[in-house]
Amino acid sequence: MSKVNLSVNLAGANLKNPLVTASGTFNPQAHSQFYDLSLLGGVTLKGVADVLWPGNPTPRIAETYGGMLNSVGLHNPGVEAMKKEDLPFMEQFDTAVIVNTAGHSVEEYCRVSEALAEEKRVDLVELNISCPNVKEGGVTFGTDPKMVEKVVSAVKKCTKQPLIVKLSPNVTDITEIAKAAEAAGADALSLINTLFGMRIDIYRRKPVLAQKMGGFSGPAVKPVAVRMVYQVHKAVRIPILGMGGVMTAEDVVEFIMAGATAVATGTANLVDPAAPVKILKRLPQVLERLGVKDINEIRGIIE
Amino acid sequence: MFYDEVTILEQKELAPGILRMELDAPKAAREAKPGQFVNLYVKDPSMLLPRPISICEADPEKGTLTLIYAVVGKGTEAFATYEAGERLRMMGPLGNGFPLERGEQEEVREIFLVGGGLGIPPMLFLARKLHEKYPEKPIRIFNGFRSTPWIEEAFYPYGEVFCASDDGASGFMGNVIDAMEYKRIFTDERTKALLYACGPIPMMKAIQSWQAGYHMESWFSLEERMGCGFGACAGCPANLRMPDGSVMKKGVCKLGPVFPGEDVIFQ
Ligand SMILES: Cc1cc2nc3c(=O)[nH]c(=O)nc-3n(C[C@H](O)[C@H](O)[C@H](O)COP(=O)(O)OP(=O)(O)OC[C@H]3O[C@@H](n4cnc5c(N)ncnc54)[C@H](O)[C@@H]3O)c2cc1C
Ligand SMILES: Cc1cc2nc3c(=O)[nH]c(=O)nc-3n(C[C@H](O)[C@H](O)[C@H](O)COP(=O)(O)O)c2cc1C
Ligand code: FES
Numbered sequence: 297m298s299k300v301n302l303s304v305n306l307a308g309a310n311l312k313n314p315l316v317t318a319s320g321t322f323n324p325q326a327h328s329q330f331y332d333l334s335l336l337g338g339v340t341l342k343g344v345a346d347v348l349w350p351g352n353p354t355p356r357i358a359e360t361y362g363g364m365l366n367s368v369g370l371h372n373p374g375v376e377a378m379k380k381e382d383l384p385f386m387e388q389f390d391t392a393v394i395v396n397t398a399g400h401s402v403e404e405y406c407r408v409s410e411a412l413a414e415e416k417r418v419d420l421v422e423l424n425i426s427c428p429n430v431k432e433g434g435v436t437f438g439t440d441p442k443m444v445e446k447v448v449s450a451v452k453k454c455t456k457q458p459l460i461v462k463l464s465p466n467v468t469d470i471t472e473i474a475k476a477a478e479a480a481g482a483d484a485l486s487l488i489n490t491l492f493g494m495r496i497d498i499y500r501r502k503p504v505l506a507q508k509m510g511g512f513s514g515p516a517v518k519p520v521a522v523r524m525v526y527q528v529h530k531a532v533r534i535p536i537l538g539m540g541g542v543m544t545a546e547d548v549v550e551f552i553m554a555g556a557t558a559v560a561t562g563t564a565n566l567v568d569p570a571a572p573v574k575i576l577k578r579l580p581q582v583l584e585r586l587g588v589k590d591i592n593e594i595r596g597i598i599e
Numbered sequence: 600m601f602y603d604e605v606t607i608l609e610q611k612e613l614a615p616g617i618l619r620m621e622l623d624a625p626k627a628a629r630e631a632k633p634g635q636f637v638n639l640y641v642k643d644p645s646m647l648l649p650r651p652i653s654i655c656e657a658d659p660e661k662g663t664l665t666l667i668y669a670v671v672g673k674g675t676e677a678f679a680t681y682e683a684g685e686r687l688r689m690m691g692p693l694g695n696g697f698p699l700e701r702g703e704q705e706e707v708r709e710i711f712l713v714g715g716g717l718g719i720p721p722m723l724f725l726a727r728k729l730h731e732k733y734p735e736k737p738i739r740i741f742n743g744f745r746s747t748p749w750i751e752e753a754f755y756p757y758g759e760v761f762c763a764s765d766d767g768a769s770g771f772m773g774n775v776i777d778a779m780e781y782k783r784i785f786t787d788e789r790t791k792a793l794l795y796a797c798g799p800i801p802m803m804k805a806i807q808s809w810q811a812g813y814h815m816e817s818w819f820s821l822e823e824r825m826g827c828g829f830g831a832c833a834g835c836p837a838n839l840r841m842p843d844g845s846v847m848k849k850g851v852c853k854l855g856p857v858f859p860g861e862d863v864i865f866q
Contacts, residue, residue: 323831326853329600342833350848353866355824357834359648366826371833371848514647566827567640567647569602569690 300580301590304337306535306558307458307484309392309419311337313579314548314591315572318539318562319343319396319422319462320368324385330569335576337558338392341382343424345398346407348374358495358504363514363541364563365493367507370398370427375411383417392419394460400430402447406454413456421457422537423448425477426464426489438464438489441476448480458483460537463528466492470524471531478532485528486537486560488521514563515541522554529555529596543571545578549586555596600829601627602690608663609683614749616670617717618679619655625662627691633699633725634797634820634857637664637691638828641674642681649828650674651852653797653820654692655720656727664691667720667750693828694856697725697795697818702733707816708790710736712758713775713806715743715798719750721820725795726757739782743775743802744768776805791816796860804865817860823851838864 302313316338317327323342324333333339351371358365372378378395386393395418399405405423412418425438425447437447444461452459461477463470465488474485490511495504503509521540529536538556542548543564551559564571588594601624609621627637631654638649656665670679681687702710710729714722719742729738738758742748746768754760762770763778771778775798792813796806797820810817826834830853837855839862841847846864849855 321832326827326830329829330602351833351836354834354836356836357648357824357826357832359646362645362647364647364826366832366834368833371836515644563647566832567649568688569827569829569831 300583300588301592302579304557304592306338306392306537307420307460309338309458311392311558313337313576314552314556314558315576315579316340316392316394316537316558316560317565317572318560319424320366321562321565324382327565327569331573333386333389334391335573336391338394338419339386340394340396340422340560341378342372343370343396343398344372344375344378344408345370346375346404346411348372348377349398353506355504355506356510358510360493360495360512360514361516363512363516365495365505365510365512366490367505367510369507372398375408379411379415383415386417393417394420394422396422396424396462398424398427400428402450405447405451409451409455418457420460420484421455422460422462422486423451424462424489426462436464436466438473439467441472444473444476445480448477448482452481460484460486462489463487464489465520465524465540471527474528474532478534482534484535484537484557485532486539487528488517488524488540491517491520513541514567515543517541518547522550525551525556526554526598542575545575545582548575548579549582549594552591552595553598555598557595600630600691600693603688604686605689607681607683607685607687610679610681613667614747617749618668618670620666620668620678622664622666622689623662624664624689625659627689628657628662628664629659631657631664631692631724632696633728634696634721635692635694636828636856637666637689638693639666639678640688641677642687643677646674646677648826649690650678651693651825651828653721654724656724667717669717690828694852695854697820697857699728699732701793701816701818702729702736704791704793706789706791707793708736709792710738711779711792711794712738712740713743713779713794713796713798713802714741715775715802716745718796718798718802718820721797722795723750723753726754730757741775741778743798774805775802776809779809790814794818794860796820800865803860803863807860807863810860818857819860819863820857821851821855821863825852828852838866840864
């Protein structure tokens with residue numbers, strides 16, 4: 297047994313360790329074949345909307361150097377299906393559950409939050425503001441501070457659990473967006489969502505993804521993510537769930553030093569389903585080597 | 600399901616750019632069913648995603664899995680450099696495989712196996728299992744190649760083998776549909792043919808329209824780009840037509856890769 301304290305508090309939720317899975321890269325039934333989910337600080341379920349979203353045509357996945365592109369397009373069965381399948385399945389595990397929510401309008405986001413209000417198994421709601429806003433011509437909610445303030449304050453009112461707002465990195469100044477979300481009542485922030493990327497198949501003279509462009513994630517994006525967590529930590533008071541390219545225990549420490557309270561693995565869960573438990577096994581050793589007794593000591597220590 | 604490193608026992612080039620890899624993987628070999636696949640991971644960590652490869656043969660006694668793959672890109676290029684004794688990460692068996700039990704239907708009097716290109720290898724495992732299960736039912740095996748066949752004799756013990764190639768390099772000149780039309784038996788209306796296929800989309804589409812004219816049940820093994828291969832990323836849906844006419848998306852990696860042929864909607 298390690299003497300290093302790993303437990304952290306994320307917006308009121310006590311996590312036994314800072315490791316969480318990122319939305320869209322984790323499936324409870326699929327991943328529980330590889331390890332006991334109770335080992336994790338928490339899990340984030342895939343983005344759900346009020347009703348089924350069919351997602352985008354295929355190919356939805358492309359590999360890039362040290363990363364990947366996806367254009368899944370928030371394909372999901374809707375919140376009621378999640379309530380019937382994933383939430384009951386999570387009953388057997390002792391770990392925090394975060395539900396990531398998607399919507400095309402404030403009303404849609406609120407319908408999801410309301411559907412989750414009575415769900416005891418949901419510890420936190422994570423609002424994905426990278427969704428297209430149909431009412432405003434399809435631009436994402438998350439790229440304009442005024443829009444962020446509007447959607448977050450409205451969704452905060454209709455959400456019972458603490459609300460995490462998940463930020464898009466595809467903005468000029470991430471701190472402006474972070475401050476807008478904080479001012480609107482966000483209890484925590486998570487970042488980063490995927491960067492916007494593209495790959496071209498030169499032989500076919502066509503984009504690799506059917507949707508042409510998609511979300512770029514994986515170890516290749518980590519420096520961007522660490523930089524944004526660092527900047528946002530300096531700009532707001534609310535806790536941060538950091539993510540973007542986390543593959544190792546050292547990466548987790550890097551995000552925490554940059555200012556994250558908890559850290560999520562995303563692409564790593566697809567590349568090596570056992571990644572989070574491998575990281576957790578090594579994390580105490582890495583901290584011991586750094587002379588750290590409590591992981592909370594090093595949060596945001598970078599000046 | 601097995602997930603860990605496995606040892607390569609042998610790699611052999613069957614034809615230029617087509618290799619057979621034998622792996623020491625006893626647990627996966629015991630569990631494997633025809634039509635299932637494994638995820639192979641490239642050792643170079645800049646290539647993150649799994650390469651899904653169909654199981655061509657599984658020998659539970661020897662504890663081995665045989666895969667046949669074509670060198671088509673960076674990942675398979677890397678695989679081709681790995682030598683006997685080297686280890687690599689593997690996950691599997693994955694997916695559901697072909698429903699062998701459909702052969703039990705009494706009206707099914709002949710079974711068709713249709714493979715095109717790199718869709719042929721999984722047909723070998725299927726042919727052997729079907730032959731063991733239904734020794735009395737004739738199995739007709741149609742393999743389509745671009746040119747010279749690189750696998751043929753291995754199928755001989757299990758059924759009547761027909762090779763077709765685009766250029767007529769060996770066997771029937773033309774596609775597998777022409778070959779099937781030429782060789783079909785279908786004695787009368789009360790009998791039904793059972794067909795299993797794996798190959799390129801144009802071939803599957805052609806089978807779909809061809810089979811519409813006959814009393815036939817088909818099962819197609821599909822390919823899709825995969826982010827995980829085990830049902831976690833929603834990256835790999837196939838579009839399937841439901842009985843009520845609606846379209847449903849089902850993940851190829853977990854609910855497939857085999858689906859009822861009539862239901863598959865090719866984009
Ligand atoms: C269920 C299934 C079974 C398969 N069985 C076989 C088999 O038995 N033998 C064989 O030679 N090939 C098979 N394939 C295709 C094989 O997975 C690809 O040829 C291989 O992944 C190419 O990798 P690469 O790095 O060389 O190519 P690259 O083009 O460099 O690969 C880049 C990315 O695209 C993916 N990709 C490229 N082509 C395909 C493809 N056709 N299907 C799915 N993903 C692809 C790769 O996995 C990788 O993530 C199968 C595919 C699927 C989905
Ligand atoms: C296949 C895939 C699906 C994703 N789906 C969602 C989603 O539904 N909601 C969301 O907020 N983020 C989604 N993400 C973004 C991740 O949760 C994460 O923020 C991002 O991938 C960066 O972390 P990583 O580099 O560790 O993957 C998805 C990412 C991937 C790769
Ligand atoms: S490849 Fe990830 S769900 Fe099928």
